[in-house]
Amino acid sequence: MKKLGKIYLALVLFFLYIPIFVLIVFSFNESKSRSVFSGFTLDWYRKLFQNDIIISSLVNTIIIAVLASIISTVLGTLAAIGINGMRKVPKAVVMNITNMPIINPEIVTGVSLMLLFVFFAARMNLEFGFVTLLIAHITFDVPYVILNIMPKFRQMDPHLYEAAQDLGCNPFSAFIKVVLPEIMPGVVSGFLMAFTYSLDDFVISYFTSGSSSQTLPVTIYSMTRRKVSPEINALSTIIFGVVVIILIVKNVIELRQMKKKEA
Amino acid sequence: MKTKWVSAPYLVWMTVFIAVPLLMIAVFAFTSNDGGFTIKNIQDVGQYANIFFRSIWLSVIATAICLVMAYPVSFILSRMEKHRQATMLMIVMLPMWMNFLLRTYAWMTLLGNNGVINHLLGLIGIGPLKLINTSGAVVLGMVYNYLPFMILPLYSVMVKIDKSVIEAASDLGCGSFATLFRVIVPLSLPGITSGITMVFVPAISTFIISRMLGGGSNLLIGDLIEMQFLGNAYNPHLGAAISLVLMVIILVIMTVMNQFSPDDQVLI
Structure with a gap:
């Protein structure tokens, strides 16, 4: 039962994260294609910052x-x-x-x-x-x-x-x-x-x-x-990165405060 | 405490920017272009009955899928060790911090005719399937965007269910199904009702998800309203009438939902 629960949770997380993952991968894609990864580039980021x-x-x-x-x-x-x-x-x-x-x-x-x-x-x-x-x-x-x-x-x-x-x-x-x-x-x-x-x-x-x-x-x-x-992909990747950093910082601070209270 | 006056600025703000605009919707709904009273706008809403039924139907399906998907997630989360709960909850909620336009756009990439899924299916000799611009894609978009709105209220209720209550149920002879339906579900009812409202209201009134994933053939109430205000069909009187009907539908559904909720506490 416990194992089944873990598998289910993993599936839901897969569902929640796969679209974001695909956006991130394609933000580095050389061509404009949305299905084939043809090569690595940072062009879309450059274009984004020039926009x-x-x-x-x-x-x-x-x-x-x-x-x-x-x-x-x-x-x-x-x-x-x-x-x-x-x-x-x-x-x-x-x-x-x-x-x-x-x-x-x-x-x-x-x-x-x-x-x-x-x-x-x-x-x-x-x-x-x-x-x-x-x-x-x-x-x-x-x-x-x-x-x-x-x-x-x-x-x-x-x-x-x-x-x-x-x-x-x-x-x-x-x-x-x-x-x-x-x-x-x-x-x-x-x-x-x-x-x-x-x-x-x-x-x-x-x-x-x-x-x-x-x-x-x-x-x-x-x-x-x-x-x-594809600039949207680059933008999404940056936003996602910022969000992840903010949430990690927030969690680390909260964990420290909890430990302080316990001590 | 003589403190009433400090709320005066807000009371003015509230009147001008919350109450008056809502009254304007009512006024616009019942007036014609020349300012006279009419019920023609409300009658005209009837022409769009099929769009109303589609919106209600698709958002009911999306809400049901969210409930079924979220219930086990919230339960598993609520039974984890305390310090792991916080981390897992953050991981579940993290996609919500991305703007929902970007999340919906991501599905356009996945579902498109030349998209990732069709490309992968092509490799094993299937397809291409028509995935985008279908009502299924709209429901998928709703489920994806609003699933966390269901997980969160369910989790916050379930985390309060004492482990010993569940153990007591099984000690007293309940099987796992009986424990679920006679103990856990009744105790999590407030979470279920607030989860349903939190998913249903944005789902029935969306216009982005249907626009981006439904193509032109899956118009929802939201699209209809948007077209009256910013689209080619500019007609704020009809738009106001549709908004009014939408508000009434939501009010009715929320009143029904509150009947099932054991206390009048609303979770936000």
Whole structure:
């Protein structure tokens, strides 16, 4: 039974990894063929780095992800504090609306924002591009920040804040010294979640970006529409490499922390 | 605590960028180009009933395959030693960190008429088979992209099932099948329901997977919506109506799913 389980797991992993493996192999392929490996080359990598559209959309993606995740972390942390202090009914209303971008299919969030931006574009001087992308990203990021922080309030003793004030803290310093450290793990995980969702988002960006400003996934999509572009293979290999390195570093750090705790 | 005011910026943001856009979908769905009230858009959605049925059908199949495939994976993971669990889970989730466009593109390379699979089949004298641009390819793409969405919630529920509960079941005379269906499945029900929603919702609303792997003949609801907003068929009123119907379908299915969930806790 145990052996059977291992074989099954190996098969599923094979299924999950084989497409990525093939992409990596063909990123070094000399010809444009997608089935025959004719010789080793690094040409596609060279072409990738000379491709201005890819480089500029990569820079754009990182700028938007950094800005959107920072803004949504601030906005979401303040929101969570306020929502936590609300009475039952307004709290339920706000939380239900906050959940909408998470529950709704991405395409619905995307087209709903597009409708709004089209409306503004017709009446004000709004162009589809950086600003609309940033607004869209903040909009789908904030709910994740709020949802990461809210449980921390539930775990916290509500009397701590009052006790801090009884002991001479003003409301602001009581918040900084007592409440913030308690909710910090939620703030950090919310920020990281927002950042990764922003980096990875395609659907909502697709509906809210313009020709002046695009994110990497949108550029990748337009590349896949063309027949064969082995630069995508090279790009995938690089992204995969970066992801593997980040996850290994993260795991090593976590393992060290666990050992420290044990010691 | 008088802290309500600090959420004011977010409440404004939420109203303008979440609530108003969703209301605009409803307004667009029930108005015509000149702004008058009409139910013509909703009626027009009926013309696309076949696309709706195809989307529901393909995403139901993909969700079912994901469940069957993921269940043993999550169980095996949850029974491993603690330190190996973390590593294995990371290995299982790692492909998810690649953008899903690239993952889908990878299958285009594999399934294409001149692709790797057909090339290998050719070497042993079979084919070429028509693999890409079929509904099977679309289902495969959905399963591949969303399988981890099923594994994760199942795993997080199963890891909480105490080993001694399973041992007790077999001590009390349950065979392995009875243990599975009378102990493990009922205890993992919250994971099953949240896994199903996490796979079904993106599957039914995708437009990339069908576009890249289904060719032109396997349009899904997502493609239909996209065409109304960014395609040649530009008609945001019809697009809004289709989006509205899609939201209602998902709402109905999620309500049904929640009936099976023993507690109202939603896993994300």
